Amino acid sequence: MRVLAAMSGGVDSAVAAARAVEAGHDVTGVHLALARNPQTYRTGARGCCTLEDSRDARRAADVLGIPFYVWDMADRFHADVVDDFVAEYAAGRTPNPCLRCNEKIKFAAVLDRAVALGFDAVVTGHHARLGADGLLRRSVDLAKDQSYVLAVLTREQLDRSVFPLGDSTKAQVREEAARRGLAVADKPDSHDICFIADGDTRGFLAGRLGEAPGEVVDALTGAVVGSHTGAYQYTVGQRRGLHLDRPAPDGRPRYVLSITPKTNTVTVGPAEALEVSTVRAERPVWTGGARPTAPVECEVQLRAHGDVVPATVELTDGGLHAELRRPLRGVAAGQAIVAYRPDPAGDVVLGSATITA
C-alpha cells in the first residue's frame, strides 16, 4: 500500500511509521502544522504543534529514509477543533478536542487529501488495534488505550486507517524507538490539550469568551449559594474551585450538576444527584458489526480513561439511548459514549455517539 504516516514528532507516530516501512508499505511522512503561529505554542514537548516537534518528526522521517512534508492544517484545525472547543464550553458542554481532531482533521481533512493524492491509507501512532476483521479494539496497553478517541471514526474512515501500535505497550514502543535509533525514544508523552500550552483551560476560555458573571444555585433549595465569572469555566462533576458563599445545610460537599448557558447559571448539589443511569446521545456511529435493530448488551465508557460499566444500548432514530447497569457520576454533555463488546482478544468498539443528556 501507499500510506501516509501522520508524524507528530512524538515517539508513537515515529515507531508507527517505522513499522509501516518494515511491513513493506510505501510510506510518506507528514507533519501537521496546526498552530496558526507556531511560536506561540512553543512549550517543549507538551503538544504536537511546536517547531521542535516539527523538527523531531522530520528527523525521524530522515532516519527511516522516507519523504517528509509539512501540511498546513492550521485553519481547519482552528475552525473545527479550537473554535468548536470554545463554542461547546459556551453552550454548557464539555468537549473532547482530541476526539474532534481525529474526526475532523486526521481522519477527515488529512485522510481525504491523502486519498486524493493517491494514498491508500493513513498510518498513525494511536494505541488501538485495528485488525484484518476491521474491528477497532482496545490496545493491549490499557493505560495508553486510545480506542475511546477513535471510536468516533466511521467504517469508511477505519477502512483507510492503519494503527500499527495496538499490540504493543508504550514501554515496548519506547524500547523499539531506541533500538531503531530514533532520537524521540525518551521524549516525554504529550499531555493535556495541545493548543493550550500552559494547561490553563479556564484562562484560555476566559480569554476567548470574556467574563460573564452569574449565579451558582443549589439544586435542592433553589437558593443562590455563590457567584461565578463565567459558566463555561465549569464542568459537570466538578467539586473544586466552586468558592461557594454558603455551606450546604447538611455540610457535605457539593458538585456541579449542570450548566445552563441561557440563564448563565451553574447548578450544584450533592454527589448522589450526579448519578446518571440513563444516557441520551446524538450522531451515533456503529462500526462493530451490522447496525443493531434491537437493544445491545455491552459495556460503555463515558469519558477518556473513565469507568466502564455494563449497559444496554439502543440505536434510536438519529440517536443513541443507554441504560447503565450501575449509575455513573460526572456524565457531561459533549463527551462521547463509547460502547464496547468485551473480548479476550481486546474489547471491541461497537459504536459511539455524543452525549446530550
Add this chain to the structure above:
Amino acid sequence: MAYLDHAATTPMLDAALEAYVATAREVGNASSLHAAGRRARRRVEESRERVAAALGARPSEVIFTGGGTESDNLAVKGIFWSRRAAGAGRDRVVCSAVEHHAVLDAVDWLVRHEGAEVSWLPVDAEGRLSPQRLGAELDQHGDRVTLVTAMWANNEVGTVQPVADLAAVAAGHGVPFHTDAVQAVGQVPVDFAASGVAALTVTGHKLGGPTGVGVLLLARDVTATPLLHGGGQERDVRSGTLDAAGIVAFAVAVETAVKAQQEYAARVAALRDDLVARVRRAVPEVVFNGDPVDRLPGNAHFSFTGCEGDALLLLLDAQGIACSTGSACSAGVAQPSHVLLAMGADDDRARSSLRFSLGHTSTAADVDALITALPAAVDRARRAAALRSTPR
C-alpha cells in the same frame, strides 16, 4: 532522478572539488606569519584576484564571507549603519518588493530594531523594477536614503532586472546601490565595475562552488560597518579565519562559470524553452511567470491553476522529480510567495506555483522525465485541491 532545482543548489564542479580537497590537505592560517601561513595567504590572495578578474572588480573590493545570506546582511545592515552614522538624518532603505529573504528580513530587522524607514519598490506583472519609479522615490527621499537594494535576478520567477539603469539612478542621487547577484553570476553577464553598483552579493553553491563561501564585492569608496568583530580580516569588515580551501574552490567555480557563461546560457536556455513549450502543451491552464525575455536561462516558473504547489511537489517527488515551490518558512509550511503577490497574483495563484530550474548538469532526459510525470500529477493535485475547498 530528474534534478530540476539548480536554483536551490547545483552540483560542485569537479575542478572546484579537486581544488578544495587539495587545499584542505594543507595546513596554514592565512593570517599567520610563518611559511604555512604565507602559503595559505597566497592561495587566498590568488583566489581573490581570480574572482576580481572574473567579475570586473578590483582585488581589494572582494570580501570573502560565509555565503549569500551573510553578504546580503553585511551589505544591507553594514551600509545602513555606516551611512546613518556619517550623514545627518539618513535612516531610510529603498528595497525591492521581490528580494530574497536574506535581504527582505535584514531590512525588516532594521525597521523593527534600528528605527529604519523603508520604501518598497514595486514590480510589474512580470516582476520587473522600474528605474523611473526608483528615480521618483529618490527625488522624494534621496537625502535620507542610506542605500538602495535590488537583486540582479529573481530567484523564484527568474526575471533579470535592469541593474545598471537602477544603479545609475541611485548614483545620480549619491546613494549606494547593493544588488544580490546570487542567481545571476554564471547565468548572465555580471560586471561589477560596468554595472555601477556599490555592493554585490555572490555565493559559491549556486555556481558549482562549495556551500558556505561567498563574497561581497564592495566598492572602495563605500564603507560597511562590520557584523562580525575579531581578527580584522577582510579590510576589517569581516573578521574570521579565512577558509582557504573554500575560497580556492569558490574562485575556481566563479572563474569557470563566468568563462563558460555564454555557451552555458545558450544550451540551458534552449533546454528551458523546450521544457516551457512542452509543459504548456501537456498541461491545460498553466501560467508562465516572470519576464519572458529578460530572464535567467535555467528558470521556468509556472502557476498551475487549481493546484496547490506543495501537493504537486509531493507527487513529482514521488516520481523522482526534484523541484521547488519557491519559498518556505522554517517550520516548512508553504507560504504564498511574496514575489508572486508583488507581481499582482492572488493568493491562489501564488500558492499554485512551482519552479523548475536547470543547471550545468541538466539534460534533455530531465525534461522528458518531467513531461512524462507532470500531466497526471497536475490532474491529481487539481482534484485534491477541489476537494479541499469543498467543506464536509
